[in-house]
């Protein structure tokens with residue numbers, strides 16, 4: 001799949017990994033529709049110029065995401081792909097230090113945004129892309145979902161987050177198998193620890209410890225390193241039905 005003059009939806013594009021993907025795709029000649037809950041996404045689109053537009057929306061809402069996809073179809077010649085970066089992290093023990101059980105609504109909220117939101121974006125994007133004229137090899141589109149190393153090595157306090165990301169991993173192969181008949185590829189990236197606003201409130205010594213836990217290089221990943229992998233997935237049509245860890249070799253304790 002080529003990037004030049006093709007249109008991509010990027011969710012979570014107001015910040016961190018999504019924002020870096022938007023910059024990279026525009027630099028490669030693509031058009032982007034940026035979706036985020038936060039209104040800051042409008043400024044991000046303005047910074048990127050005419051190739052970018054923003055549609056504020058919630059990935060868990062069918063109406064919001066349909067509006068994003070409609071905007072993408074109007075912004076170019078059909079929707080070529082989605083990089084679905086919107087997500088939230090949550091930390092809560094099953095039983096806290098006072099013996100209270102974890103909050104059930106908080107658990108459901110994380111799963112709703114990270115897992116149900118991913119399914120919502122995938123289903124609406126795939127329905128739109130299935131109507132595209134076929135390109136090389138009959139390709140009609142590509143979906144990149146974002147999991148996490150926490151899908152495989154979840155830490156204490158990450159029951160909700162790890163379950164939501166493991167669900168994203170679990171959906172990728174059946175989705176790729178099903179959508180192959182439409183020429184749509186599905187991939188997932190499982191990042192390790194990346195330097196984004198999601199990490200902003202973590203104390204310096206905790207960030208240093210996380211960096212030390214990476215075999216090589218001993219630092220947090222940079223958002224553009226993530227965006228470069230997303231770019232490779234878009235342009236390399238043999239990548240399908242797989243989850244790629246991008247983590248410097250870290251295995252969380």
Ligand SMILES: NC(=O)C1=CN([C@@H]2O[C@H](COP(=O)(O)OP(=O)(O)OC[C@H]3O[C@@H](n4cnc5c(N)ncnc54)[C@H](O)[C@@H]3O)[C@@H](O)[C@H]2O)C=CC1
Pocket residue numbers: 011012013014015016017018035036037038057058059060085086087088089113117146147148149190191192193194195196197198199
């Ligand atoms: N930063 C890291 O170390 C890692 C991040 N990830 C995953 O990567 C993805 C991107 O994370 P970052 O860029 O680091 O986080 P971030 O917090 O910088 O960006 C996430 C964006 O998603 C948006 N968002 C949240 N809920 C939304 C909703 N319901 N609808 C629309 N937008 C919504 C937020 O407004 C925010 O702009 C997330 O799925 C995260 O779980 C995975 C592994 C490591």
Ligand SMILES: C[C@]12CC(=O)[C@H]3[C@@H](CCC4=CC(=O)CC[C@@]43C)[C@@H]1CC[C@@H]2C(=O)C=O
Pocket residue numbers: 089091147148149150157191192193194198199202206
């Ligand atoms: C630091 C902490 C736990 C983590 O390791 C995550 C971090 C937020 C960004 C991340 C996203 C991932 O998908 C992988 C894990 C992690 C680096 C979390 C913020 C608070 C968490 C904490 O303090 C745990 O005790």
